[in-house]
Amino acid sequence: MTRVVVVGASVAGVTLVQGLRELGFAGEIVLLDAESGRPYQRPPLSKEILLGTSPERADLVDEAGLESIGVDFRPGETAERIDVADRRLLTARGKLPYDHVVIASGAAPTVPAELRHLVDDGAHLLRTRRDAAALAAVLRSERSLMVIGGGVLGSEICSAAVSAGLRTILLARPTPAIGPLHGVFAAPLIPLHRAHGVEVRTEPARVDRSAGGWTADGGDHPALADAVALAVGVDATACWLANALPTTVDGVRCDTSGRVAPGVWAVGDVADRAGGRYDVSRRTQSAAIAQAREVARRIVGAPQQRTAVPYFWTDLHGIRVQAAGRIPPSAEAHVVERDDAGTPVAFAAVDRGRCVGAAAWGSARGFRRARAMLGDTTIPQEVSR
Numbered sequence: 001m002t003r004v005v006v007v008g009a010s011v012a013g014v015t016l017v018q019g020l021r022e023l024g025f026a027g028e029i030v031l032l033d034a035e036s037g038r039p040y041q042r043p044p045l046s047k048e049i050l051l052g053t054s055p056e057r058a059d060l061v062d063e064a065g066l067e068s069i070g071v072d073f074r075p076g077e078t079a080e081r082i083d084v085a086d087r088r089l090l091t092a093r094g095k096l097p098y099d100h101v102v103i104a105s106g107a108a109p110t111v112p113a114e115l116r117h118l119v120d121d122g123a124h125l126l127r128t129r130r131d132a133a134a135l136a137a138v139l140r141s142e143r144s145l146m147v148i149g150g151g152v153l154g155s156e157i158c159s160a161a162v163s164a165g166l167r168t169i170l171l172a173r174p175t176p177a178i179g180p181l182h183g184v185f186a187a188p189l190i191p192l193h194r195a196h197g198v199e200v201r202t203e204p205a206r207v208d209r210s211a212g213g214w215t216a217d218g219g220d221h222p223a224l225a226d227a228v229a230l231a232v233g234v235d236a237t238a239c240w241l242a243n244a245l246p247t248t249v250d251g252v253r254c255d256t257s258g259r260v261a262p263g264v265w266a267v268g269d270v271a272d273r274a275g276g277r278y279d280v281s282r283r284t285q286s287a288a289i290a291q292a293r294e295v296a297r298r299i300v301g302a303p304q305q306r307t308a309v310p311y312f313w314t315d316l317h318g319i320r321v322q323a324a325g326r327i328p329p330s331a332e333a334h335v336v337e338r339d340d341a342g343t344p345v346a347f348a349a350v351d352r353g354r355c356v357g358a359a360a361w362g363s364a365r366g367f368r369r370a371r372a373m374l375g376d377t378t379i380p381q382e383v384s385r
């Protein structure tokens with residue numbers, strides 16, 4: 001009987017095993033995860049769960065649900081090595097032969113060497129359900145929070161901290177970048193944080209813990225806070241694959257279909273897909289789901305479905321930030337819509353004369369307009385409200 005082993009039981013791994021069964025796959029499925037407990041998804045961790053919703057609300061499926069579709073779910077079992085030639089996985093519990101193995105082991109927070117002392121001193125990271133519960137306790141009990149990193153995660157933490165009533169300090173780079181948005185596309189970020197009371201500092205600062213709390217030097221006066229959260233990016237190096245398959249901080253290199261080697265596939269945050277670097281959905285839940293469905297179809301030999309336009313969103317201070325398509329660093333931003341104060345809120349991304357991406361800050365109409373231009377070769381005209 002054909003055996004598929006899936007490493008990682010979060011959204012990519014769970015979607016993959018469910019997809020296999022929906023497609024009629026009748027072989028054996030083993031689903032491993034290094035963490036114990038039920039499979040869960042991460043988006044609620046930086047949003048409602050930080051604000052007090054029960055961490056169980058992030059559950060994806062329970063053990064009975066997996067058992068009912070014939071999945072051998074093994075929480076707490078970590079993949080330690082892979083033998084690609086012999087199609088075997090080595091886990092903490094022994095050897096696991098496979099016909100197909102799907103790497104869905106995700107990513108982990110980056111902690112650069114110069115910031116490691118912060119984690120040792122108790123700064124918070126946010127990736128797991130346990131991390132979210134610890135940071136939620138900070139939002140309940142402390143009066144101020146310093147967030148290092150102004151990307152999607154750091155910005156979402158700031159948004160939650162402000163709405164929980166904490167004085168919030170954000171240490172960010174002077175050139176804003178959030179998810180797939182950079183340069184002009186990300187320009188509304190810092191003004192948005194400031195408008196909602198976040199104290200944004202963009203000068204370099206050293207952060208340290210002292211008896212009175214946490215201090216950031218730099219600027220005219222030091223910033224002080226009761227707690228620190230660190231959100232400076234993720235690292236998708238799957239160390240357990242080292243020496244067997246090429247892996248970097250961007251993940252495991254695979255082709256445009258998710259194939260890494262014969263019988264080896266990668267999906268979700270760990271998949272460094274050829275050609276996918278500037279997709280706005282890179283390292284998002286929607287990409288993990290789409291890739292898992294696609295690879296499930298490839299494993300069973302089912303025809304592929306049409307791929308959706310890549311999509312990204314986040315909610316910050318009650319504003320929906322959206323993007324679609326691809327936004328390479330070389331893309332020019334063409335303003336598609338401004339708000340009543342004349343500030344650009346929707347953009348088309350134009351690369352080599354063609355509209356390849358769309359982005360909008362709090363403007364559903366502007367986003368629709370920009371997205372409708374995808375593929376156009378006429379340079380979009382600016383539209384005022």
Ligand SMILES: Cc1cc2nc3c(=O)[nH]c(=O)nc-3n(C[C@H](O)[C@H](O)[C@H](O)COP(=O)(O)OP(=O)(O)OC[C@H]3O[C@@H](n4cnc5c(N)ncnc54)[C@H](O)[C@@H]3O)c2cc1C
Pocket residue numbers: 007008009010011012013032033034035041042043044045046077078079080104105106107126127128153240267268269270283284285286288313314
């Ligand atoms: C706090 C937070 C909020 C987010 N919010 C959003 C959002 O609003 N919208 C959005 O689109 N995306 C969001 N994301 C990103 C999104 O959650 C990820 O893109 C998604 O989780 C990727 O899923 P994955 O299954 O590939 O990897 P992961 O979710 O990282 O899961 C990987 C799993 O593999 C397991 N694992 C790792 N190594 C091994 C091993 N050697 N053996 C066995 N198991 C292993 C891990 O324990 C983990 O459970 C958020 C991420 C975070 C952290």
